[in-house]
Amino acid sequence: MQKEIIIAGFGGQGVLFAGQVLAYAAMDTGKAVTWIPSYGPEMRGGTANCTVVVADEEIGSPLVQHPPLAVALNLPSFDKYEGALTPGGTLIVNQSMVDRGAKRADIHTIFVPCNEIAEELGDKKLTNMVAVGALLSSLTEIGLKDLEKALEGHLPARHKHLLPKNFEALRRGYEHAQKELDKVPA
């Protein structure tokens, strides 16, 4: 088994952390995992992305051109990765930040209003966790519980009081995406 995931958005949307939480969950469940950020002089205010590879054997390339899974938290990322996904792949799109529908019919595009859900939960910073929850609906190798445990185990102590809200965000994202997936004819 090997799954590659790209998470992309604006700097400040928690893109890198979202990937790290996935990596922690993968590691804690005994899998091989790599997390690699885009790094460059254009980070501040620009786009940010990270690639996470989860596998059950030694991982070769930490980067991938055509991932089966991606999360686009803004329009530039939607534009960039919609074309990159491998046919049959799943793209989670933050509906709150895009103004168009899907162009490709050979991938599953799941729209999730991540900002609105986060704001309903009272904290806009939860946007990334809503998106990660949505991603898990298509990443069966990592369960919602695994991710909660990863957050609990690796979040710095000073942030521990935020755990219940994060769990809620994950669950809301997951449920929203699951509902969208159920609409897709088998």
Next chain:
Amino acid sequence: MAKELWKGNEAIAEAAVRAGLQAYFGYPITPQTEILEYLSRRMPELGRAFVQAESELGAINMVYGAACTGARVMSSSSSPGVSLMLEGLSYIAGTEVPAVLVNVMRGGPGLGNIAPSQADYNQAVHGGGHGDYPRIVLAPASVQEAIDLMSLSFDLAEKYRMIAMMILDGSVGQMMEPAEMPEMKPLTPHKFDWATDGAIQRERRILSSIYIEPAAEEVANLRLANRWKEVQANEVRYKEYFLDDAEIVVVGFGTAGRVSLSAVRAARAQGIKVGLLRPITVSPFPYEVIDQLTGQAKAFLVTEMNMGQMLSDVRLAVRGRVPVEFHGRPGGVVPFPDEILREIQRVNGADLSVHTDPIDGWLTRMAEVK
């Protein structure tokens, strides 16, 4: 110890600390700054020396001075910064003191960029400072390997009184992977019979790279040459993947090596008999295993993130017996597995010659990229 998620650069820094690093001297430069940043916090916490020098020149000469005392010392930098250190490296080599240097390579030449690259292979392995001196060069491909090789670097540097360099590209430095740290080694400074660590109740020692008499310098050079034979005989390290029945052998180090692993697996799934040799020590280079593989392979494919530097060493080992092909992405571009897979397919299907320069074909194919 349980696995933790470590970022390459920080893992290198912590591994150095646990291997008994007593003093670090450096200067910030992307993409290795996290090593310096981590140690700026960690070293003082342990009562050990950390100095951010005024420049790379200052840093490497501080390493030189501290190394003369027999302490475990290191510096780290990235390509342009390492270029600035070369004079100091030559002096360290000429004085025969152990020192460790990490180069987290970036795109060049010149100021270049900060993207991952392997363009300093020749500088590390064949070139570097002036004069005739060998040095050990290790090339990790993962965070765990970087941790393991950090400790080995110090051991080898001290064993052979030689520079041990670790070269990795920016992506290994920036990547996070689960990895296991070794236990913290107790700081028990070695007592070397050459160290200038205070002449109390013993003869004064002098460490220098000056041999005014050419004949004496020749003796010193030959001493290095003989010591290098020992290193070559004992310290070659590499990793093999699917080589047992391989007819095509891919050779790649560091990130180019691990990206090739993905391509080799994909090619195997298509029934192509291909394997991967990933050198871990690029100096001493694994000439012998490549020589042996030449007996079974119908062709080699060298993959690098440069314009074909290790390629020369592979060709030296193959000695024209079978074709050696090349695929490289220079300038800070990281290859994807798909393109290496296409190269494996090409090499598998093509009627290749041993009389052509692999660079010619590569340049022709690169003209079609983008």
